[in-house]
Amino acid sequence: MTTTLICDCNKTMPLEPKTLGTALAESLPLHSSLCRREAASFQRAVQSGDDVVVACTQEKRLFAELAAQVPAATSPIRFVNIRETGGWSRDARSAMPKIAALLAAARLPEPDPVSTVRYVSQGRLLIVGPLDEAEKAAALVADSLDVTIFSQGAGAAGGAQERRWPVLAGRIDSLAGWLGAFRLQWTRDNPIDLDLCTRCNACVAACPEQAIGLDYQIDMAKCSAHRDCERACTAAGAIRFDRPPEAFDGDFDLVLDLGAAPQIDWHAPPQGYFHLPGGVAHPQGPQILLRLRDMDGEFEKPxxxxxxxxxxxxxxxxxxxxxxxxxxxxxxxxxxxxxxxxxxxxxxxxxxxxxxxxxxxxxxxxxAYPRAPDQGLKLRTLLSAYAGAGGRDAVLLLHSEEGGQALVAQLGRQAQLGKAQGVPANVIPVGLFHAASTGIDLWLSAVAFGASQVCVLVTGEEAPQYRAALQTQAALAQSLLHGLGYTGTHFRIVEAASVAALDGALGALRDTRPQVPDKVARFAVGGDKRSTLELALDHLTEAAPALRAQPDTPIAIPLPPGAPFGTVAVDKDKCTLCLACVGACPAGALQDNQNAPQLRFIEKNCVQCGLCETTCPERAISLVPRLLVAPERKQPVVLNEARPWSCIRCAKPFGTQKAIEAMLGKLAGHAMFQGEALERLKMCSDCRVIDLYSAQGEMKITDL
CATH class of the missing domain: 3.30.70.20 (Alpha-Beta Plaits)
Structure with missing residues (x-):
């Protein structure tokens, strides 16, 4: 059993509990202050032992505290946002089907847990950057972490006279790893050894070119090699111009990079690496320093x-x-x-x-977070509940649980204040861990389940290659539907980094009505991507407008390069049927025939990876991306065949006539293949051995 608690948030949402209750087959009393004076209703629900769905995400923390006050409260609690996503919108009075869909999806059981990845940090922090900024940062975290500084110049203020932390210097050769497992490799190539330097400043005072800063390293571009500094450092012996460069390495758990250019210049840097250009005064400085202080111990992620x-x-x-x-x-x-x-x-x-x-x-x-079957069940539940409550022209808005979710929430709040239109009644937001985590298998399935459009919201937090990949996937999915005769735009990548941009983009969807199948699919999304694609395509093909007029006419839909569907074209004049392509094919699309020299092909299996094209020694294969809508797509067809070559000794067929003749032509002039040796190439492997031993026996008899 599941108990669903809805609240109109002090009567700011025009909820219709009767409509929602009918859609969910559950009686839904309407609350207006569930988190305050009606909190007893929530506490009674969590005491019942049933699953509880609370239609509020703003007060999750408060509800958790209220549940903790209830003796023996064991009910699992799930939260869903119906306020910013539907109740606070210009279309709020028409949003009951969407709200019913969101509530229905929230009632689904939690996906099975996934395996985890473990990190172990001992709190060894490497700070890279100008010495003055590095020491400022070290002072703020050294009570929690074991700090080592890699100095990259003195900075504006220079280093402090008191040596409070180990300081390294030189040339960084590499920095790689992740939380708990960073490896720094560097070369110490400066005349001053910081391990011996006492920071007495004698060298600084002695240098006439001011080539030594308060990072206690010599700027060799300024130094004229008069060696006054070396003579001033006689007692400590920290300066030697004849010291050869030395290579070192060290292990660290965390890295704080204060340099202008990052040491690890990735869009998604490793866990445990943080870049604060300019030092702790960076706007994100306090937040990152607080995170660093808490990163000593054991951690897990999915x-x-x-x-x-x-x-x-x-x-x-x-x-x-x-x-x-x-x-x-x-x-x-x-x-x-x-x-x-x-x-x-x-x-x-x-x-x-x-x-x-x-x-x-x-x-x-x-x-795997969540897996495709769980995500497919969620989409099917959303769309089924939406249609069951009377909704039409459903649009799924897939967004990340970070930037995307925050932007949708801001849009709802702006709509409540009359500064935006809000999320339209037919647009159903769907949170994903990351916007790039779904593709054409789930998108096409969603259209088969009843969605008129699938939109993916990108907010600028994504890597450029992710946006490009999503655009490619959308173009591919749209090509498939257009090829089947469905009109309109079904797949969109919505780029919006502001509330105004998102409001405008969603507002433009209100009057769009792309063509979709008349019937809704009932298949379940499986764990195999290709199988799911086949199920979705089969359903979309059954009702394809392009097939209604000529149902028995095959359709070949051209697709862009890189599409995962297609055929291969074989140049029969070049192909020798060596079948190297069959051994290279990972999907079983290319096959041989044990009873005849044939190259066969099952188009449904082809993923257009190009291994056959690259492997073919004769360059006889080329890829043809397309979707063939015909029964023969799932059946083996012969791409090339040849007359077999028969052994000249036993007449057993082996190889093909074309391949053997090509081999004979290439080896005819070779010194190793003259006379009988060339004739043996015309024999099968068994006869070749017999003939060779027979010839050797005759030679021995002649010798006798």
Whole structure:
């Protein structure tokens, strides 16, 4: 059982409990102050033992405190925002179907937990940057963390005379790793050894060129090598101009980079790395320093991905085919291991954007937070409840749970104040961990489930390659629907970094009515991406307007390069039927025939990875991206065949006539293949061995 509690937030939302209750098959009393004077209703609900859905996210913390006050309160509590997403809008009175959909989705059970990735930090903090700023930052966190400074110049104020923390200097060769596992490699190439330097300033005073700053390193561009500083440092012995450069390395758990240019210049830097150009006065300085103070201990995050090497189209026999996941990852978490015929994902670097799973053509990489079946169930529940409550022309607005969710909430608040129109009644916001974590399998399924449009909100927080990938996916999905005869625009990437931009973009959707199937699909989204795509395409094809006039006429929908559907074109004049392409194909699209020299092809299986094209020694294969709407798409067809070559000794067929003749032509002039040796190439492997041993026996008899 589930108890749903709705509140009109001091009568600021025109909720209709009867309509909502009918849609959910549940009696829904209307509250106006559930978090205050009607809090007893909430406490009674959590005492019942039933699941509880609270239609308010603003007071989650307060409700948690109220639940803690109830003896033996065991009810799971879930929260859903119906206020900013629907109740506070110009269309609020028409938003009951959407609100019913949001409530229905909130009643779904929580997805199964995913495995986790563990980090262990001992609080060893490396601060890189000008010495004066590094020492300021160190003073603010040193009571919680073990600080080491890598000095990159004195800065405006220079270093303090008191040596409070270890200071390194030199040339950084590399800095890599993640929370709890950073490795710094550097070369000490300055005449002053900071481990021996006492900061007595004798060298600073002795240098006539002022080549030594208060970071106690010599600027070799200014130094004229008169060695006054070396003579002034005789007692300490910290300065030697004849000291050769030395290489060092060190391990750290955290990195605070105060340099103008970051040491790790990634859109999604590793966990535990923070960049504050200019020092602690940066606007985000206090927030990051507070985070650093709390990053000593053990931490976990979800393992966002699943990987199935059997489906991976990255590499075969050290030949690279698809590299879409590597190209799109902004966290540098995906790399190639082509000698192992696979990609490798570093779970410690993965930030959970899901873009790799979105662009993967085979489904070898799957998103696990949540998994596709859970996400598909949510979309189907939303759209079913929306339609059941009388909603029409549903638009799904997929947004991130960070920037996107905050922007949608701001839009709702601005609408309540009369400064914006708000989220339209037919637009259903759907929160994702990251905006790039879904692709055409779920988008096409959503249209099959009854959505008229799928929009993905990008707010500028995404990496540029993520936005490009989403645009490519949207164009591909739209090409498929247009090819099937559905009119209108079904897939959009909504770029909005402000409330006004989002309000305008959503307002433009109010009057759009793209064509969709007459019937709603009932299939369940599975864990296999290609299977889900096939189910969605089958449903969309059944009602395709393009097939109504000529139902028995095959349709070949041209698709852009890189699409995961298509055929291969084989140049029969070049193809020798060596079948190297069959061994390279990871999807079983290219097949041989054990009973005849044939190259066969099942178009449904082809993911257009290009391994066959790259592997073919004769350059006889080229890719043709398309979607064939015809029964033969799922059936094997013969791309090329040839007459078999028969062994000249036993007449057993082996190889093809074209391949053997080509081999004979290439080897005819070779010194190793003359006379009988050339004739043996015309024999099968068994006869070749027999003939060779027979010839050797005759030679021995002749010798006798």
């Amino acid at each position: 393992k966002f991905f699943d990987y199935n090497q059997k489906l991976c189209a990255h590499s075969r026999n050290e030949v690279v085919g698809c590299s879409a996941c590597i190209d799109v990852c902004s966290a540098h978490a995906v790399s190639s291991a082509k000698e192992r015929q696979r990609i490798v994902v570093n779970p410690h670097l993965c930030v959970g954007c899901g873009a790799c799973t979105t662009v993967c053509p085979t489904g070898a990489l799957g998103y």
